[in-house]
Amino acid sequence: MLDIAEELHRWAAEGRDFAVATVVAVGGSAPRQPGAALAVDADGTAVGSVSGGCVEGAVYELCAQALRDGEPVLERFGYSDDDAFAVGLTCGGVIDILVTPVRAGDPVRPVLTAALDTAARGGAAALARVVSGPADLRGRALVVRPDGTTQGGFGGHPELDRTVAAEAAALLDAGRTGTVEIGAEGSRCGAPLTLLVESSVPPPRMIVFGAIDFAAALVRVGKFLGHHVTVCDARPVFATRARFPEADEVVVEWPHRYLERTEVDGRTVLCVLTHDAKFDVPLLRLALRLPVAYVGAMGSRRTHLDRAARLREVGVSELELARLRSPIGLDLGARTPEETALSIAAEIVADRRGGSGTPLTGAHTPIHHDGGSGPGPAGRIGSVA
Structure with missing residues (x-):
């Protein structure tokens, strides 16, 4: 709904x-x-x-x-x-x-209205509703928000409320919609329970730093993958709407200053394409300490080694540095901006879904992975004993 x-x-x-x-x-x-x-x-x-x-x-x-x-x-x-x-x-x-x-007067109406209000405003919330189970639970619902607050519940079953809230929060974090099966023991009400959990989340952000031709191609791929895409560059002659018509935002500002003031979350991906130390070092120093999904930086292997040394000099730890995907992207042999954008996007998807990036032909690994966060297909999700 x-x-x-x-x-x-x-x-x-x-x-x-x-x-x-x-x-x-x-x-x-x-x-x-x-x-x-x-x-x-x-x-x-x-x-x-x-x-x-x-x-x-x-x-x-x-x-x-x-x-x-x-x-x-x-x-x-x-x-x-x-x-x-x-x-x-x-x-x-x-x-x-x-x-x-x-x-009017239905106990579930305020709960559903709260979820609708959040979703209509573009906010994030998960709505859990009973699909099948004990008669006294039918028509019940629970809203879960990213900060852990809830509204509604399942008729005096606080342990069930906590179980459902945890399951719904996990789906909300992944931006997924689907059913959850809770066994008789887990339901705390003596019978198995099936719930539909709908997640309403804003599109995940992709912030591309560096208004270069590779960035234009990455914007197109990012939009195709469902991201809200921002391009940021300190040079007004390059960071223009005319050069990036498909971007949701084009920002003229020093990259690290923009990153300091903008909102990011656990689904945000940061792609640093500037490969210029005066931009990269302060930007990556901040980026590697933020709770984002992905941080990648463009450049040759020699550029990466120089960049890593500079980051260590400004206090970036080895643990923080290990988060950096550099050189950015998977090895596709990419040459053109479009091929490079595909390489970067492939790494972002593999990182989110837990993929290895290796060819499926001849491999004995699963094609689909259950783990990972971010937008995903809807369907039956899992069960709780």
Whole structure:
């Protein structure tokens, strides 16, 4: 439901009653992923989508029914071959839909409204809702924020609240949406529990220092990967919107001064392309001490050795220096700015996902890794005993 947060937040502010249908899980081919939502208000107005067309009518009726009786509903829809073809699901598929009524006076309304408010403002929050489990927990929800504060809960089960908060916080940190299974022992209420956790997070930041031609290519790749991209350079003749039209921000400022004042977090990636000691040393001295996901610096191996020596001279420790990816990027034999940008992006993804960067052909390592942080695919996430 957080994917249509802006509209639903407006509905809530206007005092409207509504029901929201959210994709919980998909199997086979399906056009929308977990977290996709369709909502219907008491006047019959609908927003959003859960399937691309073929089951929208049935889901609309489920929402209308939930508004009338006030009960959440979990429904599974399977696609026939004809239906699948009609909506582009060439292999067919199955989707599970959770329908939650949000009416005046419902205990869950303030919790959902809080999550919608945060998401509508572009803030970060995770919303955990019960998909299946004991009857007294259905319709319950919990909001978790990055600072660890929560709102809502599961009806007098504080240990369950703590367990769910920890699971939701982990998904929020990774920017992921999916289901979490909690066993009977872990639920503390004598029965297994399935929860849908939706994460609303701002795009991760990529800050590119150095307004060079390689930076222009990296901006394009960074945007393709879903980053909010900033280019920073102290030279106004080079740091211009005309040279970097695809960047979200172009900042003319000394790099280390900008980094001192801007917000970064555990998903931020810093790419230093200046390879000029007067910029690099004060910048990297600061960058290597920040809780960011990735710090990389461009330059030859000789430049790297000189840079490392200069950083040691200004007090950078060996532990801090070990965080630096330099020379930046994976060994792809890159020559052009675009190839170099691909090399850098590949290293960022491998670092985030726990990949080795080695060819998959002939390897015996997993193709997909469960660890890592950052934006990821939605789906079934894991379980807690």
